[in-house]
Amino acid sequence: MKTKYFEYIAVYLSVLLVCVFVGIIGRLVLLEKGADEYTATVFFWISTGFGILMFAILSLFLNELVAGLLNRFLKAKKNGSPESRTADEDLARIKEEQENAFIRLELSENKNSARNIAQIREQQQSAARNQKEARIDIAILYARREFVLYVADDDLKQLGRNIIIYAEGINFENIKPVKVKGLSSLDLYHFGWNIWNFFKVSRQDRAAQFLKLTFAEALKDVEENSIKTHLKDDEQKGLIKIMEDLADF
Structure with a gap:
């Protein structure tokens, strides 16, 4: 200065x-x-x-x-100057490479994110299916133990198939009747309530329809609405009792 x-x-x-x-x-x-x-x-x-x-x-x-x-x-x-043009070209190329790298990174993250979401959804769906299948197995085992002395072997297998139809929400057209001897209407009502309470996949009127179709001969003289209103009558009476959770059977 x-x-x-x-x-x-x-x-x-x-x-x-x-x-x-x-x-x-x-x-x-x-x-x-x-x-x-x-x-x-x-x-x-x-x-x-x-x-x-x-x-x-x-x-x-x-x-x-x-x-x-x-x-x-x-x-x-x-x-x-050639040096200036070269420097500008280098800067442009570096900038383009950085932009391309960011784009690839973003696409990769989006792809991984979508893959992760799909995997999580598949795992959750698989877990839900497994849980539902496990509950169906429990219900079929319960039904066999309750009805083994009162129905034939083929009817016992058909009862298991009917339970699957009910639990899966399949059309009742595929339900076939099961012949039962030695059990009262109250026993069948209690069984129907236990199945409905265990799955909770429908209203009680559908459970009443399930009973009416499954035990068509035993309940031929009873209306579905009457079945629905008597599902939980006299909880501790009869051979089949009311149960709050079939998993405890």
Whole structure:
């Protein structure tokens, strides 16, 4: 900073000396030509001041002009140089590679996310199916133990198939009747309520329909609405009792 300050002093001092020197020369010339002392002195100050003023004006405009031309020249040279073009191309290529990398990363994350969601959904669905199948197995085992002394073997198997139809919500057209001996209507009602309460896949009127179709001969004289209203009568009476959870059987 100090060096630049002294440079300015040296430049302007040199200009002042030159202007003074020119003014002195002009004054001497005027005196030789016969001008009086006052006129020569006035010319000296005017020429010196004019010289300083012209230098200030020229330095002001010329500095801006030279700086502008120099910047434009350097910029044009930089843009036109092979090194500059190479650098710009490298920057463009790097930027493009980064954008492509981000796109690949985003696609990969979306793909992995979709795959993970699909796997989780499949696992949950599989777990639900397994749980449902396990409950159906429990219900069939319960039915076999309760009815093994009162129905034939083929009817016992058909009873298991009917339970699957009920639990899966399949159309009751596929239900086939089961012949039963030695059990009362109350026993069949209790069995129907236990199956309905264990699965809870429908309203009790569907459970009543299930009983009516499965034990068609034993309940031929009973209406479905009557079956529905008596499902839980006398809970601890009969051979088949009311159970809150078949898994405890």
